[in-house]
Amino acid sequence: MSLLTLMAILAGAVAWLEMPMGFKEQPLNASSPQVLDLSVELGTTPKGVAQAIADAGADVSPHLLRVWFRLSGQDRAIKAGSYEITPEMTPRSVLNMLARGEESLKSVTLVEGWTFKQFKQALAKAETVKLTTQTLSDAEIMSQLERPELHPEGRFYPDTYTYSKGSTDLAIMKRALKAMDRQLEKTWNQKPAQLKLANATELLTLASIVEKETGRASDRPLISAVFHNRLKMGMRLQTDPTVIYGLGDAFDGNLRRVDLRTDTPYNTYTRAGLPPTPIAMPGKAALMAAISPAASNALYFVAKGDGSSHFSQSLNEHNNAVNKYQRGLSKQDP
Structure with missing residues (x-):
């Protein structure tokens, strides 16, 4: 037996003697119901991790914790990340968590129909997110995301994104941007030849209008059909959500006739x-509706007041529907 092997055996024996009976099964924070936050930076030694656990507030000897890490054989498997230590956790369960990299994750939800402004507001309120874009313009943000040629609106896929503590808003934006890239490409590849859409950006734009105009999910393909029919005929889309978007912060919640006549790049x-x-x-459903409109000759629709819409092929039929559903009048009313 070599001297090094003998020394290792002796060191291990000494370590076992140092370890109190049942140490690895004793709760680290039994005296307090508080959940402890633990951050393990890349490159931290097992000794440093043991000290960080004690510094986080755990009632434990960092020396004994380090001894347990070494004796377990998992001390080199500890992974960097953000973790939470709950009151009932023991040295054994904490080490298992660290070795598996089971980080404490938070989440932020991006809602279908939101604008980029609303996305940024959600990130600003998201728990533990590190804000790095607050002072940047939209153009500067897109440059940071390596897409300087793109306008940010509509370019982020609405979904729930999980992240570890300390993740940056830019990192979450990048994930949402790539998710929309994938979904848009997948949808565009299903485009029928007869659709009057020049590129994937036009598909995304039309889908965003369908998203904002839809009150009931089942109406999406018909709403899409109306806009496709108008584009084919050269009719103006005349959709209120685009006008509202063009008004920006000037919109006070009440769309007026003068707003419909005020020209902006977004006034359809x-x-x-x-x-x-x-x-x-x-979202995915709006993208699919935009690429797969219903087989319909409808050119108009009006909200019925219950979330659904009434669809019409002629202006006369549409005006009657407006009177019925918007003005409370019937055909027989004087």
Whole structure:
């Protein structure tokens, strides 16, 4: 037996003698119901991890904890990350958590139909997110995301994103951006030849309008059909959500006739075709509706007041529907 092997055996024996009976099964924070936050930086030694656990508030000897890490054989398997130590956790369960990299994750939800402004507001309120874009313009943010040629609106996929403590807002944005890239490419590849859409950006723009106009999910393909039919005929889309988007912060919640006549790049009452960019973040269902409209000749729709819409092929039929559902009048009313 070599001297080094003998020394290792002796060191191990001494370590076992140092370890109190049942140490690895004793709760680390039994005296307090508080959940402890533990951050393990990349490159931290097992000794440093043991000290960090004690510094976080655990009622434990960092020396004994380090001895347990070594005796377990998992001391080199500890992974960097953000963790939570609950009151009932023991040295054994904490080490298992660290070796498996079971980080404490938070989440932020990006809602279908939100604007980029609302996305940024949600990130600003998200727990433990490190804010790095607060002083940047939208153009500067897109440059940081390596997409300087893109307008940010509609480019982020609405979903729930989990993240570890201390993740940056830019990192979450990048994930949402790539998720929309994937979903948009997948949807665009299903485009029928007859659809009057020049590229994936036009699909995204139309899907954002469908998203904002839909009150009931089952109406999405019909709403999409109305806009596709209008685009084919060269009719103006005349959709209120684009006007509202163009008004920006000037919109006070009440869309007036003068607003419909006030020209902006997004006013589809004064300008033909699609607006220059999406107006919101469409979800998967809106993207699919935009690429797969219903087989319908409808050119108009009006909200019925119950979340659904009434669809019409002629202006006369549409005006009657407006009277019925918006003004409370019937055909027989004087």
